[in-house]
Amino acid sequence: MMMMELRETCSDGPDRGYHGYQQSLRSRRGPSRMSRDGPPHLDLASSEDEDPPSRTPQKLAMPMGIKKAVRQLQHMQVPVSSKRTRHSRALKHFYAEAKETLAILIPWRKAIHKIGGHFGGGVQSYFVFLRFLVVLNFLSFLLIAGFVLIPSVVLSSPNNTPSIPNGTNITGKELCMKYDHSPEVLPVFYTFFLDLLSGTGFMEYTYLFYGYYSNTVAESKGVSYNVPLAYLLTASFYFLFCLVCIILRMGNVVRVLVTTGSGGERGYSARVFTDWDYGLQGDRATGLKQNTIRYRLQVDLEEDRIRLRAASLSPGQTVGLYALRALLNLVVIALIIAAFFGIAEATSFSQREAVKWTGVVGLLLEFLPSIVITASNFVVPFLCDQIARLEKLSPSTTVIVALLRAVFLRLVSLGVLLFTLWSQITCSGKADDTDCKICRYNSAQYQCWESRVGQEMYKLTLFDFLTTMVLLVLVEFPRRLLVDHCSCKLTRWVGRQEFLVPPNVLALVYGQTVVWTGALFCPLLPLINTIKFFIIFHCKKATLFQNCRPAIKSFRSTSSNFFFCLVLLFGWILSTVVLIYSMAEIHPSFGCGPFRFSPTMWSVIQASIDNLTKTTQDFFNIIGSLAFCVPLFLLSCVVLSYVAALASVYGKSVAILREQIKQDGRDKQFLVKQIKDLTRILGVPKHEEDQYDPGASWGDHHASASPPQYLPNVHSFPSASHY
């Protein structure tokens, strides 16, 4: 209370002087001196900086009887609720209602809220991320369907003979144009399933894969639609759209991170005093909120303990710990490189041998790369987790390190697969290799290489989905049944499943990267992925509630949201590299697809620009030329450096303000100490000292005794008003 008084006084300015100090000091006595059974205390007190007569009784923290008495003493002319306050309140009400109605459109809102209450923010962030991916894939599918699929279906010509554009030289390339996709004459009955799973046979020459789309400019009823151009531009826009969505989401997450001060700045006292939401109704909502608060407190307390322990190590122990960590990182890198070799070998083996075998053996060989990738994605992270236990990092750091390692493994193993495919398709880039001389790609093995790449991605997606389902059904449910019904020591030691977020998130990111990589070659892959993620959402939710126990240790969800988006961005970058390389460098197949007879996919754009008017051509030429690009680049450098300077200035002001807050706290402590010392020195009688004592109880002080006594002492605080 004293501090409040002094602070208010000091902010009044030097001109109020002694009298102002006295008056405001007297008027500050109210709220903490409210006597329950004594006479009503009529000091119109609050910590606001107003003169006493104009205080409205509304703002008194007292019972209604006292407020009525106060009101009778005042002559109130001011209207209570002016028009402006009524308008602003109505506006606030309207915004709240609008937000409520819009929130209904978001799918699975209640389910995710329930998950957050039972299992904490970390698990909830996984499901929020999954929901984001489902929506992203669905919108992408709508984009592709609208611009590529539906025009192709509607405007397709009855005869699918490829139209050879004028001016292309195809002499000697008849071999390349051969594309044999029709199914076998006498298919065995199980061929249907094999083809369904691996995308070959009857499924190859459908809208599912690149090879089916025609390269004609489809014309129907006077509307002409350039299918190849649409295909290319849709693929590019699809990638840009995904990038924009990811960056918007990252921006939201970063904003939350920055405003909450990355969680650590908001101290325990602020959370304990302000976290409860008094508007919650019902036992269920209250229970959820209590669970959330408890999880967060426990996680933060644990992190503090670990930090204290780490800070208390001796130098020798610290050096030992770091050396151990370096060694373990080397082990992890060795494991990952071993996995890469395995994948490369499996891919080249599969590509060579799979065509020679049919039936189930052929299917296994087709799926060999997927099997090896999935196996390494299980084994290596498991080993890394065991290694991470020896490293003794804090929980959130452990999670981030595990996530980064597993991301590296997953994405680069996909990259190894793609690299192996590339080296087989283009004979490792050697244009004058015997196989690749005529058609500039390996036409003996790959009559339609884009469809083959699309099939690989399709197989990867499917296998990933099957693995998830099989694990759910064959591992998690039986584990719960075993633990619940059989109480031997082994089951009690193993216990129920705990829902681990990082491996699950990585599975999602991996699946999404595969879809992005394959979207150019298999346009319906986003639709398949939407359905796959939708089913996975419901299955994971079911297994969460049925089989998993709440995590004893959970981790911070705000920073993990940011990392999920970051690893998704890595995946996007990988697939963009693949896209750009395929579009610009590799020769499209002669036998199939909308880009046959073009030297590269990108040349379609050049050809269509040539068809535009001269001014448009000049416009594009100017944009593409150096005279435009170099000044644009310089301008963007200037803008970038300005924004960077602005950001650093803001960062510095934030740091200065934080320092100032800490300094204020220290000043207050100093002043309080000063006051205590001075009151002791000046020998203020004991019952007056109680007035400064924060520990005085509510009811044992009478109003009348207070003001006059300490005035002489106030006079001898010369330094107080100078702060």
Added chain:
Amino acid sequence: MGGAASQLPKEMVSEYQELTFLTKQEILLAHKRFSELQDRDSLSSRVPMEKILTMPELKSNPFRRRICHVFSTSEPNDGSLTFEDFLDLLSAFSDSATLEIKSHYAFRIFDFDDDGTLDAGDLEKLVNCLTGDTDETRLNPEEMRQLIKNILEESDIDKDGTVNLSEFQHVISRSPDFVSSFKIVL
């Protein structure tokens, strides 16, 4: 089971509008809900705490008993509320109440032993209310001790081992979302 719900006289409604932060509709709704809880329809009659706690807005709130005690003006302080106490309660928890009012009443609600400061016992009971007061949901004693130590370190400026009203208000003033969460609307 109240009798015929009599209307509040207009002058009283406007008087309450001036003395609280509630709008006219909120006051009339409060009167309606309060009469449903009462047996007789008289403004000075008290509703016992058990009946107040049957309201859905308060039924699951972990601080419900403290709220009734804080706003009750009865002599034995048994938590029973008159209609005016009820209006005081709603006013403090309303949309337009100021930060000072809310933080003042929040402090009194958290002061479980009513001694004017938040000491370690009050803080422990407060944390138990926040996490749930059953054996599975309480923090273990080690964590509780660490938490209370951290709280006092952060907010006890004069180092007397307790948090007084101004220290409490200092912490609250740096939390922008306190005003929106300290809200009960009928």
